[in-house]
Amino acid sequence: MPRRTLLAALIAAGAAFGLYWWLTSVPLAGAVTAPAFTPDIANGEVIFNAGGCASCHAVPNQPDRLKLGGGLAIPSPFGTFYAPNISPDKADGIGRWREEDFVNAVMRGVSPEGTHYFPAFPYTSYAHARPKDVRDLFGYLKTLPPVAGKVRDHDVPFPFNIRRNIGIWKLLFFDQQPFAPDLSRSAAWNRGAYLVNSFGHCAECHSPRNFLGGIIASQRFAGGPNPEGEGWVPNITQKGLSDWNEKDIAYFLETGQTPDGDSAGGSMTRVIKNISQLLEADRDAIATYVGSLPPVEGPPRPKKKTGEGS
Structure with missing residues (x-):
């Protein structure tokens, strides 16, 4: 390889590594x-x-x-x-x-x-x-x-x-971006929006992800494959909860019981143990916000194999 070509290749490699190092570094600015x-x-x-x-x-x-x-x-x-x-x-x-x-x-x-x-x-x-x-x-x-x-x-x-x-x-x-309240909405709705989208981190489980593990923004809260590997996480927009009212959602957050008499399972049982400790006003606020989420079509749920239960 000619010396000039080798030098150009080394410079390009060094520049690429420098760019990688810069992109992957932790910004100095702290909280x-x-x-x-x-x-x-x-x-x-x-x-x-x-x-x-x-x-x-x-x-x-x-x-x-x-x-x-x-x-x-x-x-x-x-x-x-x-x-x-x-x-x-x-x-x-x-x-x-x-x-x-x-x-x-x-x-x-x-x-x-x-x-x-x-x-x-x-x-x-x-x-x-x-x-x-x-x-x-x-x-x-x-x-x-x-x-x-x-x-x-x-x-x-x-x-x-x-x-x-x-x-x-x-x-x-x-x-x-910090949470910004919607001044056209009630205080309860904004409190629910804050809890759901910050500490409650509901979208982390209730949203499908791409192949890099990032949430698919257009299907936020629309459910999808359980990130832990088994089962399906439900759609909590009005596409999935159209038959639930705000009282149903608040009661579920307190007890883990669904309107049709079923109960929360999997990791959601641990979530309920924590959410049930909140003040009733905070659970109601979460219910107000979740109940307002517009319907979003989630990813198609895989068909059950022959011989599996309905």
Whole structure:
């Protein structure tokens, strides 16, 4: 190969690597937190329940939902993730984290070490939260019992295990716009919209995803294949809930019981345990918002094989 051609190839390769390094880097700007802040612990508990933190982070197979030692396996098309210990344990949890570390993790998907978190952690929804609510949540978590124990590493194959690549994924799919209330709607509707689209992260499960794992925006809330691998997540727009009224939705969020007498199953049972702890007004607000979602056609559900039940 001529020297000039080799030099051009090396320059092109260097430029491509530099561009990759820049695109996958973590932006230096961090979350803004005021120097003096007294958390509202009661509000932090509300946010904890709205966010369903115990659904993933409580130690599996034990009754105390406030033992946040992690360990739950979360299957996905990209590998199996394991929910981390977020108890205030100083060795194995987040007991040594600063408030800024927590806000950056929850709202930007960035670790205290400055690396990207995998979006199995739904910071793509939490980014729309108010920083004060996130800070209140941190204050509440610090009141819970520390739980010792390291959680095993994620079981994610190459190339999905390369965290730097998440930087490009974020450029494609990570919308960090803060929640903006709709002034033409009621206070209850806006409260429901805020909870559903931020801490409630309902779209994370109730929306189909593309081959890169990004939510298909045009089918948001329209259901689809269970990201954990088995079953089908229902459409919660009026296409799927046309026979439900707001009272039906609120009652389901409290009890897990559907209008036709069925009950929630799978991971939704864990969600109900958390949502049922909210004030009735917040569940009603969620019901108001969900009940207003216009009908959206979801992906076609696969036909059952011969011999399977109806």
